[in-house]
Amino acid sequence: MNIAVTLAWRYLWGRxxxxxxxxxxxxxxxxxxxxMGALIPTMSETFTKVLFASAGQVDLSVTNASGSTFDSSIAEQVAGVEGVKAAxxxxxxxxxxxxxxxxxxxxxxxxxxxxxxxVRHYAVGQGVMLSPGDRGVVLLGKSLATQANLRVGGYFDIPSINGTKRYRVIGILGSASPPGTQEAFLTLADAQQLFGEGNRASEVDATFVNGVDRTLVEARVRRELGSDYNVGGIAPGSELLSSLKMAEFIFNMFGVFALAMGGFIILNTFRTVVAERRHDIxxxxxxxxxxxxxxxxxxxxxxxxxxxxxxxxxxxxxGMAMGLIAALNPLYKRLVNxxxxxxxxxxxxxxxxxxMGIGVTVLGALSPALAAxxxxxLEALRPQVGEVxxxxxxxxxxxxxxxxxxSAMGLVSGNASALGLGSVGVLVGLVLVAPELVGPISNAFAWLIDAVFRSEGEIARSNMQRQPSRAATTAxxxxxxxxxxxxxxxxxSSIVGGFLDYVDKSVAGADFIMLPTNLLLAGGNVGASNELVTDIRNTPGVNAVATLRIAKTQVDGSPAQVIGLDPVEYPKxxxxxxxxxxxxxxxxKLAHGRGLIANGLFAAQNGLKVGQRVKVTTVNGEKTFSIIAIGSDYLNAKLATVYISQERLKEDFGTESNALVLANLSPGADAPQVKRQLATLVADYPQLTLYDTTSFKETQKVTMSQVMIGMYGLVVVLAIPTLLALLNNLAMSVIARTREIGMLRALGSTRRQVRRMVMAEALFLASVGVTFGVISGIVLSYAMVAATNNVGWKIPxxxxxxxxxxxxIAGFGFSLLAAVIPSRSAAKLDIVAALHYE
Known part of the structure; x- marks a missing residue:
């Protein structure tokens, strides 16, 4: 084995x-x-730190099964369970x-x-702890106080459903908050007023008596509260985190594809190496x-x-992960705050x-190694025979x-699994037929390349066609x-076009839209009270006004956000x-009985059909709803969502605050004047941003354009394997034809002609790769859009x-770029040394 290692190292060092x-x-x-594998977990953790609120080290957390708030008196029931010390x-x-x-x-x-x-220890470093009966005061986490440059006695403004509320800082915690979490503690009564939650809480935290059987106490709490409550961990935001899991899978697939390209390059390299070293072997x-x-x-x-x-x-x-996060952070902060x-x-x-890195490399070399x-x-001394x-x-x-x-049958079937197999099959099929098509495709491009490389093109094409397998592997x-x-x-392109169509339909009749700072409607938005909506509705020049209200639920056990709308006003x-x-x-139809509209994503993920009856978990227990239709609005198309009437939302979830407001003008009204009046009203609600419909569409177009610019940057990165594959193949081609190049130089070929010959061969190789790449790319594009539609995102x-x-452009441009080094290397070959080359 030592000789194998020694010779391997010498061969690598020699080339x-x-x-x-x-x-x-x-x-x-x-x-x-x-x-890419580091990018999605980072984004997931960011959402988790915000959505999975940390209330300290507790023995038990109780939440409503629907994910919504519930009557805070439940804490007294939990505290009364045997084995619970405090709740x-x-x-x-x-x-x-x-x-x-x-x-x-x-x-x-x-x-x-x-x-x-x-239940929890609050280590106050400065000032005092909150006391029963306190109102209008706040206890800040250490990191929030530091970042906001606040001291005890200062004031901190927090958005509320009734406008901005100012709180006096009475204390600052001495210990650091969990990483990424900026904590502000209010009395329960103040927080309930801030969010318009009445006498409700989002969870109950409890500690146990020392030495008790935790499993037994948890079971007692479950029996006491019934199936309407979850006992144990907290899991909000799962409908968003599941979307991030899908993105993580996509990024991993890109990485696997990139390594597959590397595998082809390695396979090609070692096949050439074996042919070159036949005499040595x-x-x-x-x-x-x-x-x-x-x-x-x-x-x-x-x-x-x-x-x-x-x-x-x-x-x-x-380095790539850190660079991408640095580049995405400004856009991420603007979109989701x-x-x-x-x-x-x-x-x-x-x-x-x-x-994958080591495995693909070794597997890529395995077949040539076995052949070697x-x-x-005796076989090594004979000329190679190509018939076999x-x-x-x-x-x-x-x-x-x-x-x-x-594969073609799978692509036209419309079945998600068949689409996936069909798209992969197209790639595999093209790889297998490529060697037989190297000649016809290069001949088809000969007239174009020969027009530029008149004398060198024929030689270059013949060189490539002599080794169709090697050319096909590069292709x-x-x-x-x-x-x-x-x-x-x-x-x-399909997503951008499709979502701009969503924008048109989602705000088709609205002249003004008041959006939360965070475009993810359920992601930390306070909303606004009905008082603001009434003021908007009474503004001169305003005609119809509609709002969206949000809660969380589970439909047949699957998490979703539930949006309440006015069935009469919203269609206007x-x-x-x-x-x-x-x-x-x-x-x-949402105004009558218990009916809901499921968005495409949620319906596809759970196999829901129009007319189907589903169990929806509410704060009052499970209720049966009938699915009226499958439809999506722009802002919620990417999250699992169901839509019900606002009356039903209030009855079943107790939610009355408005996350988004839409309004249109009365006929003949002065739009700029109305916008100024609305801006005055919204100024007291910094959690909302006022747009007219035109500016909102332009904002979304700019955002999409920024995303597309990022995609073009990614295109440059993904084109690198093309450069490496062509550069590798051309370099090996020059090495393999060293004696041939020497003979051409001895017969009178100039260095310029040798350079042009290598560049022409690069263009012929690119012509084969581009032809196959365009065909397979269009097929993959269609399959991916069709698969997206199958999971509920309706995109043309x-x-x-x-x-x-x-x-x-990338294929042919990179081919010329890849030819620079090998063509110069070939042109600089010493004639005598080349003729003696073995």
């Missing part, structure tokens, strides 16, 4: 450029997998702060001072080297490259990146044709890279994007024209 290019392919794949009601709510605030969001905790200190076998020694040399080479590439990829991935923390590098992501170990000394390889290529091509036929790496580019831009200013036979008139398919243009 530094090739080693570097192959290793870079691994570096890229690992960096994408590891870097206290808590009203916890994340609050998005105005843009002028030094903090983007805070965690407001309404506590009952009389019982709170029996024969000599080693002749002097007694065993097959396993030859196998070991190549596997050790791949292992060393895998380890080095993975190590560098992990470092690059960490939160700041993303440092990247969270999890052990699972690290393990996946290491296993089977070479006999030709027959193998023919068989693989027919298998590829069969896979493409079955496969280019194909996958360009397919990802086209599909990514195609999906984003907005509508939904309906699926199937749904129409705007279905909104009016937009042909990825921009993606195709970007892919063609």
């Amino acid at each position: 530094k450029l090739r080693t570097a290019l192959t290793t870079l392919a691994v570096v890229f794949g690992v960096s994408v997998l590891f870097g 206290t009601p808590v009203l916890l709510r994340p609050v998005g702060m105005p843009k002028t605030s030094p903090v983007s969001s805070i965690q407001v905790a309404g506590i009952e001072p009389r019982t709170a200190e029996k 024969g000599m080693l076998r002749a002097v007694g080297a065993r097959r396993r020694t030859i196998l070991g040399i190549f596997l050790v080479e791949s292992l060393l490259q895998g380890i080095l590439g993975t190590a560098l990829g992990l470092l690059a991935g960490a 939160m700041t993303v923390g440092a990247p969270q590098f999890q052990l699972s992501s690290l393990t996946l990146a290491i296993v 170990s089977r070479i006999t000394p 390889e030709d027959r193998q290529r023919g068989r693989r091509a027919w298998i590829g044709v069969g896979i493409l036929v079955f 496969a790496a280019v194909m996958i890279s360009l397919a990802i580019i086209i599909s990514l831009l195609g999906v984003m 200013v907005a509508t939904f994007e309906f699926s199937g036979d749904g129409q705007t008139s279905d909104i009016g 398919f937009y042909f990825p024209t921009g993606g195709v243009i970007a892919a063609v």
